Amino acid sequence: xxxxxxxxxxxxxxxxxxxxxxxxxxxxxxxxxxxxxxxxxxxxxxxxxxxxxxxxxxxxxxxxxxxxxxxxxxxxxxxxxxxxxxxxxxxxxxxxxxxxxxxxxxxxxxxxxxxxxxxxxxxxxxxxxxxxxxxxxxxxxxxxxxxxxxxxxxxxxxxxxxxxxxxxxxxxxxxxxxxxxxxxxxxxxxxxxxxxxxxxxxxxxxxxxxxxxxxxxxxxxxxxxxxxxxxxxxxxxxxxxxxxxxxxxxxxxxxxxxxxxxxxxxxxxxxxxxxxxxxxxxxxxxxxxxxxxxxxxxxxxxxxxxxxxxxxxxxxxxxxxxxxxxxxxxxxxxxxxxxxxxxxxxxxxxxxxxxxxxxxxxxxxxxxxxxxxxxxxxxxxxxxxxxxxxxxxxxxxxxxxxxxxxxxxxxxxxxxxxxxxxxxxxxxxxxxxxxxxxxxxxxxxxxxxxxxxxxxxxxxxxxxx
Amino acid sequence: xxxxxxxxxxxxxxxxxxxxxxxxxxxxxxxxxxxxxxxxxxxxxxxxxxxxxxxxxxxxxxxxxxxxxxxxxxxxxxxxxxxxxxxxxxxxxxxxxxxxxxxxxxxxxxxxxxxxxxxxxxxxxxxxxxxxxxxxxxxxxxxxxxxxxxxxxxxxxxxxxxxxxxxxxxxxxxxxxxxxxxxxxxxxxxxxxxxxxxxxxxxxxxxxxxxxxxxxxxxxxxxxxxxxxxxxxxxxxxxxxxxxxxxxxxxxxxxxxxxxxxxxxxxxxxxxxxxxxxxxxxxxxxxxxxxxxxxxxxxxxxxxxxxxxxxxxxxxxxxxxxxxxxxxxxxxxxxxxxxxxxxxxxxxxxxxxxxxxxxxxxxxxxxxxxxxxxxxxxxxxxxxxxxxxxxxxxxxxxxxxxxxxxxxxxxxxxxxxxxxxxxxxxxxxxxxxxxxxxxxxxxxxxxxxxxxxxxxxxxxxxxxxxxxxxxxxxxxxxxxxxxxxxxxx
Numbered sequence: 001x002x003x004x005x006x007x008x009x010x011x012x013x014x015x016x017x018x019x020x021x022x023x024x025x026x027x028x029x030x031x032x033x034x035x036x037x038x039x040x041x042x043x044x045x046x047x048x049x050x051x052x053x054x055x056x057x058x059x060x061x062x063x064x065x066x067x068x069x070x071x072x073x074x075x076x077x078x079x080x081x082x083x084x085x086x087x088x089x090x091x092x093x094x095x096x097x098x099x100x101x102x103x104x105x106x107x108x109x110x111x112x113x114x115x116x117x118x119x120x121x122x123x124x125x126x127x128x129x130x131x132x133x134x135x136x137x138x139x140x141x142x143x144x145x146x147x148x149x150x151x152x153x154x155x156x157x158x159x160x161x162x163x164x165x166x167x168x169x170x171x172x173x174x175x176x177x178x179x180x181x182x183x184x185x186x187x188x189x190x191x192x193x194x195x196x197x198x199x200x201x202x203x204x205x206x207x208x209x210x211x212x213x214x215x216x217x218x219x220x221x222x223x224x225x226x227x228x229x230x231x232x233x234x235x236x237x238x239x240x241x242x243x244x245x246x247x248x249x250x251x252x253x254x255x256x257x258x259x260x261x262x263x264x265x266x267x268x269x270x271x272x273x274x275x276x277x278x279x280x281x282x283x284x285x286x287x288x289x290x291x292x293x294x295x296x297x298x299x300x301x302x303x304x305x306x307x308x309x310x311x312x313x314x315x316x317x318x319x320x321x322x323x324x325x326x327x328x329x330x331x332x333x334x335x336x337x338x339x340x341x342x343x344x345x346x347x348x349x350x351x352x353x354x355x356x357x358x359x360x361x362x363x364x365x366x367x368x369x370x371x372x373x374x375x376x377x378x379x380x381x382x383x384x385x386x387x388x389x390x391x392x393x394x395x396x397x398x399x400x401x402x403x404x405x406x407x408x409x410x411x412x413x414x415x416x417x418x419x420x421x422x423x424x425x426x427x428x429x430x431x432x433x434x435x436x437x438x439x440x441x442x443x444x445x446x447x448x449x450x451x452x453x454x455x456x457x458x459x460x461x462x463x464x465x
Numbered sequence: 466x467x468x469x470x471x472x473x474x475x476x477x478x479x480x481x482x483x484x485x486x487x488x489x490x491x492x493x494x495x496x497x498x499x500x501x502x503x504x505x506x507x508x509x510x511x512x513x514x515x516x517x518x519x520x521x522x523x524x525x526x527x528x529x530x531x532x533x534x535x536x537x538x539x540x541x542x543x544x545x546x547x548x549x550x551x552x553x554x555x556x557x558x559x560x561x562x563x564x565x566x567x568x569x570x571x572x573x574x575x576x577x578x579x580x581x582x583x584x585x586x587x588x589x590x591x592x593x594x595x596x597x598x599x600x601x602x603x604x605x606x607x608x609x610x611x612x613x614x615x616x617x618x619x620x621x622x623x624x625x626x627x628x629x630x631x632x633x634x635x636x637x638x639x640x641x642x643x644x645x646x647x648x649x650x651x652x653x654x655x656x657x658x659x660x661x662x663x664x665x666x667x668x669x670x671x672x673x674x675x676x677x678x679x680x681x682x683x684x685x686x687x688x689x690x691x692x693x694x695x696x697x698x699x700x701x702x703x704x705x706x707x708x709x710x711x712x713x714x715x716x717x718x719x720x721x722x723x724x725x726x727x728x729x730x731x732x733x734x735x736x737x738x739x740x741x742x743x744x745x746x747x748x749x750x751x752x753x754x755x756x757x758x759x760x761x762x763x764x765x766x767x768x769x770x771x772x773x774x775x776x777x778x779x780x781x782x783x784x785x786x787x788x789x790x791x792x793x794x795x796x797x798x799x800x801x802x803x804x805x806x807x808x809x810x811x812x813x814x815x816x817x818x819x820x821x822x823x824x825x826x827x828x829x830x831x832x833x834x835x836x837x838x839x840x841x842x843x844x845x846x847x848x849x850x851x852x853x854x855x856x857x858x859x860x861x862x863x864x865x866x867x868x869x870x871x872x873x874x875x876x877x878x879x880x881x882x883x884x885x886x887x888x889x890x891x892x893x894x895x896x897x898x899x900x901x902x903x904x905x906x907x908x909x910x911x912x913x914x915x916x917x918x919x920x921x922x923x924x925x926x927x928x929x930x931x932x933x934x935x936x937x938x939x940x941x942x943x944x945x946x947x948x949x950x951x952x953x954x
Contacts, residue, residue, distance in 0.1 A: 020877045032785050050792035053785045059505065061786065069794075072877035075847060105878070111792045131829045134846030135879055220784065227770040283772040 009209050011054060012063045014199065015115045015148075018125035019139060020070025021046075023155040026184040026408030027125055028053065028065050031192060033289055035407050038067050048108060050115050057216035062209060063199075066115050069108040074138035077109050081142065089145035093117070109142075116146040121202055123195075124176075125153045128163045132170055140174050149202035152179040153195070158186050178202055187406035189221050225403065225463070228287055232395035233456045235280040239391055240434040242276075243382045244269045265381040273383060277391065281398070288402045388431060389423060392455075396462055403463060424458035471762040473519045475636040478767050479535055480522040482628035485773060499528045503781045517781055518767075518774075531629070538633035545619050546650070553654045557661030560584070565669055574676040577716075577731060578689075584662060585743050588655060592746050595648070599753070607648050616647070642765045645758035652751035659743050666739065670732050677731035680718030690714065693734075700737035707734045817895040817934070818944070821865035824853050824887060826880060828871055828899070836869055836899050839944035850883060857887050865893025872898040872935065875915065876922035889927040896923045898935045902942075 016024045025038035025047055037053060039046050047069050054064040071077075077096075080103060086092035093113055096103070100110050116122055122143060126136070143150055152171045157164055164181070171179050178198050182191045193214060200210045244265045285291075383391075424430070433451025469477075487498045501524040505517045512520070526532050564583040565575065598607040620634065637646055669675075679689055690713055697707035708716065708730040716727065767774065825843035828836055837843050841861070844850045857866050868887050870880070888894035898919055916935070923933045936944075 021875050034785075037788050048794035049790050051788050051790050053788040055785050056783060059511070059782050066791065070877065073879035073882055075850075075879055076882060107795075108878075115792065130874075131827070131831075131845075133827060217784070223770075223775060223778070227772060227775045230768075230770040231772060287772045287775055 009206070011061045012121075012199070012203070012206050012209060013066065013119040014063060014121050014123060015066045015068055015112070015119040016123045016125060017068050017112050017116060017143060018070065018153075019074075019127070019130075019136065020072050022070070022125045022127040022130075023184045023408065024070070024125045025067050026406065027123070027153065027155065027182065028067050029408040030182075030184045030187055030406035031055070031065065031195075033407055035291070040408060050111050055213060055217075057212045060212075062213040062216075063196075066119060068112045068115050071109055071112060071139050071142070073106070073109070074135050074142055077106055078138045078142055080106070081145070090147055093142075093145050113142070113146065116143065116148060119148060120206070121149045121151065121199055122146070123153050124150050125155055126167055127156050128154045128160045128167050129156050132166055137170070137174075140171075140176070144174065149178075150176055151195075151198050151202060152176050154179060154181045155184055157181050157183050184406045184408045187404055189403075192217065224287060225460070228284055228399055228402070229456050229459045229463070231280060231283050231287070232399055233452060233459055235276055235395060236388060236392050236455060237434060237452055238276050239273050239383050240388055240431070242269065242272055244272075245381075262381070269381050269383065273387065273391070277394075280395065284398065284402060289407070290402065290405070385431060389427070392423065392427075392459075396459060399459065399463055422462070424462065426454060426458070430454045430458065468763075469515050469519055471636075471642075471765060473522075474515075474765055474767060475633060476526070476535065477515075477518045477522045478636055479629040479632040480525050481767070481771070481773050482632035483529075483531065483534070484525075486628040498525070501525050501528055503777050505781050514769075514778060514781060515766075518777065521777075534627065534629040537627075538630040541622060542619055542633075542637075545622075549614075549654060550657050553658040554661035557658040558665040560658075561662045561665040561669065565666075565673075565675070573673060574678055576718075577677045577679050577735065580735065581738055584666075584739060588659065588743055588747065591655065592750055595651075595750055607644055616650075636765070640765070642758065642761040645754055645761050648754040649751060649758050652747060652754055655747050656744065656751060659739070659747060663736070663739050663744065666736065670736075674728070675732070676728060677735070678716050678718045679713075686714065686717060689717075696738060696742075697734060699741060700734060703737075703741070705733050705737035706730050707737065817865060817867045817893075817897070817932075821867040821893065821895060822856060822862040823867050823869060824856070826868050826870045826883060826887075827874065828869065829873075832873060832901055832903065833869075833871055833899055833941075835902055835941055835945050840869055844883065850886075854886060857891065862891060865895065866891045867895035867897050869897045869899055870919070872900055872915065872919070876918050881922045881925055884922055884926040884928075887926075894926070894928045895932045895934065896926070896928050898933065899941055900935065900937045902938055 016027055018024050025040050029035055029037050029040070032053065032055075038051055047067055050066055050068050052064050052066045054061045056062065081089075081092040081096055084092050084095050086095050094117075096106075097110055097114060097117075100107065124140065124143060130136075140150070152167075154164055154167060168179060171177070178201055180191070180195055180198050182195055196210050196214045196217070200207045203210070430451050433448060433454070436448065436451075484498055484500075501521055503517050503521045505511050505514070526535055561584065564580055595607060616638065637643060679693075681689065690710060693708070693713050694710065697705075700707050706729070708727060712727045712730060716731065769775070769778070823840040825833070825837055825840040827845060828840070828843050830837060841856060842849060842853050844853050856862065866888060868884060870876075870884075874880070876884070884896070888896070896919065898916075920930055920933055923930065
């Protein structure tokens with residue numbers, strides 16, 4: 001079914017229900033990838049109205065989500081429903097809704113039931129950290145009376161394996177087998193897909209319609225991920241090709257602060273790389289619609305858009321498990337390497353070839369600065385391997401956090417990223433290709449292009465694993 | 466749906482550069498741009514994302530009055546190219562003039578092959594390099610050198626800090642399209658040079674009488690004869706009157722003046738060689754480069770993985786509609802009139818420990834093990850709640866009732882109802898909030914809003930705020946020494 005065809009079908013209505021403070025609003029925020037929905041607070045009864053938003057597939061409405069107030073006193077409500085003397089369970093609910101004025105204290109629950117009756121399915125959100133109390137069984141009992149498919153959604157599942165199993169067992173006693181684990185804080189796109197697939201399984205007639213939504217969300221996520229990887233890889237590439245000429249003629253001339261030209265070039269290089277990284281950070285945050293507030297709870301060492309842990313400090317290098325000795329040996333020039341060796345070898349070859357083939361102008365233009373530098377005995381300073389490795393690892397870690405962070409998260413959550421502090425197996429090959437491309441500085445250079453693509457692939461594979 | 470042409474794609478990129486430059490400059494900057502939203506809808510139906518980008522780019526240009534910035538690089542480029550064409554035409558004219566004067570002596574006798582080498586040598590070498598570059602994909606050889614000179618000038622004059630100019634230059638002179646664009650320009654310049662040279666040659670040959678000869682120190686007469694015949698054969702095939710074998714032999718250096726017919730035929734040979742071995746191959750190269758350039762123009766696309774485009778795509782195709790309240794909270798005003806109960810300063814008072822009947826409300830083993838063991842009953846369901854009500858109504862509660870709750874849970878209405886039922890009729894009622902027995906300082910005790918909610922719940926249950934106590938880990942441990950009925954063990 002195409003999006004156009006699905007547009008002819010009525011929108012699917014799904015009510016998000018559950019006890020108060022279980023993460024109903026958070027679930028919707030995470031699905032929307034936006035904080036601009038509802039209110040979230042630690043108090044019970046934060047959501048007191050029914051608010052809806054509709055998910056679109058290629059611009060066409062497919063699925064409306066209804067955020068409902070929390071069920072707070074299911075025990076008393078169940079007593080009321082059972083005591084009403086209705087013919088059947090559904091009748092007890094409709095009778096209750098008709099006589100709501102007599103039981104205004106259950107106004108919140110009434111909104112939930114009313115919305116449930118007007119929906120095609122219910123997502124029952126459960127905080128698995130909570131004990132398995134009778135009140136939750138009462139809630140399921142009440143919701144079951146609506147005659148709608150119920151999908152239990154287990155939230156806050158990190159490090160809660162035993163509790164999760166208890167809740168699963170409880171759901172089974174109510175014949176609710178199509179349960180879903182969906183942590184609104186530690187987000188996983190595959191879990192989102194499974195949520196829609198669960199809806200497909202309980203609403204067979206709307207299978208194709210939900211499929212258009214799945215396809216659309218999949219494409220959107222793929223675009224987001226690819227764009228992020230692309231951007232992060234671009235940062236690494238830009239850092240590799242960055243070079244600064246240290247004018248050695250000034251070597252013996254010290255400025256008022258006592259620094260020589262080589263140190264100046266190093267500082268300039270480091271500042272440039274920091275700037276590049278900062279821009280990349282801003283772009284990635286914008287891409288994933290995260291704000292500065294989200295950064296602080298993501299435990300990223302970032303403040304006011306700038307990385308707090310300096311890229312060039314030995315502590316940062318050690319934190320990512322890299323060999324700090326190579327930088328230490330270069331003393332204060334951590335982060336910068338001298339390009340003479342590599343530049344010299346290819347420089348000579350390229351110069352000779354270029355001249356022989358009559359492409360002298362191009363050669364002079366491309367290598368002019370380098371030729372001049374060689375002639376004068378200047379150093380050409382570039383980022384050393386450790387810096388590039390650190391840049392890569394930091395972006396890899398950042399991407400992982402951004403891709404696994406729900407927009408509903410409010411507290412600090414530690415994301416296990418130890419596995420991501422690992423360079424790809426073909427890292428040396430990638431770096432060598434980029435360094436070769438650095439010399440020609442042309443995107444059309446085959447080795448350079450190949451290495452850029454390998455870099456993106458390596459990032460993608462690391463994030464998928 | 467018409468696909469975007471190259472100029473449209475460049476416009477989109479130029480607007481992107483302008484917007485990103487404005488964003489980098491900050492909101493206080495004078496270069497802040499008025500933004501135009503992106504829209505996939507049109508009067509005729511939906512349009513694709515690239516088409517919507519173009520529509521937006523055009524609207525942005527109008528709204529911000531930056532057509533001049535957008536057009537400037539193209540205009541400057543066109544001007545520079547015209548100047549370059551004029552220059553190479555002049556060079557072509559002068560090259561022939563120079564070649565004729567340097568290749569001839571006082572009697573206007575010209576060494577034909579010297580003239581051919583001067584006129585065609587570099588051209589043929591350049592074409593050979595271009596062919597090698599095209600086959601082996603060496604970019605520098607494909608693009609050549611001549612066109613890069615005016616481009617350097619253009620780059621210095623036009624680019625600077627102008628974002629629109631940078632985008633225009635990047636689109637026209639980078640990547641695959643740029644390679645073939647420069648190559649086409651290179652061939653165009655050569656063509657102009659050769660045409661001017663040909664024109665100049667015809668002029669000179671028309672105005673002056675030249676004798677043509679050939680000579681060599683190393684090569685024999687037969688070699689020159691066969692070489693000339695080989696070169697002349699295609700010319701003759703297309704109708705040029707070229708010298709025959711005897712005329713060629715007679716034109717060897719030192720053998721005397723040639724006849725007018727011989728001179729004319731050598732002149733036609735020269736013109737024909739310039740056309741067939743100079744202009745024609747160069748024109749074919751130009752055609753090939755132009756064709757590759759057109760293909761590259763079709764394939765060229767802005768990088769839609771850039772965050773800028775991803776953001777616009779999300780604006781054009783949002784994932785969801787704006788939220789709408791469908792069932793409003795009618796009691797909002799009444800609730801807002803309720804003043805929040807201030808969490809009073811909790812003064813630890815252990816009087817309740819010795820006197821009161823202790824009841825737990827939904828205490829959890831993982832968090833409140835000690836507390837669970839210290840209470841007479843932990844309410845977890847309807848049965849236990851009814852039992853607790855009986856206990857509260859009995860003599861066991863004559864000295865007071867203390868309800869222990871975990872501060873990690875929020876006091877929902879169900880808990881409030883139960884609290885009220887347990888405490889409101891007892892004059893010595895206490896509400897005890899328990900922190901975690903596992904960690905000091907964790908849980909709701911740190912959350913002011915949560916504490917305020919519990920004080921509110923206490924108020925609803927008729928419990929004085931002074932009788933709301935918070936117990937941290939250390940205080941909770943003391944409960945282990947108490948019996949559930951209030952006496953010490």
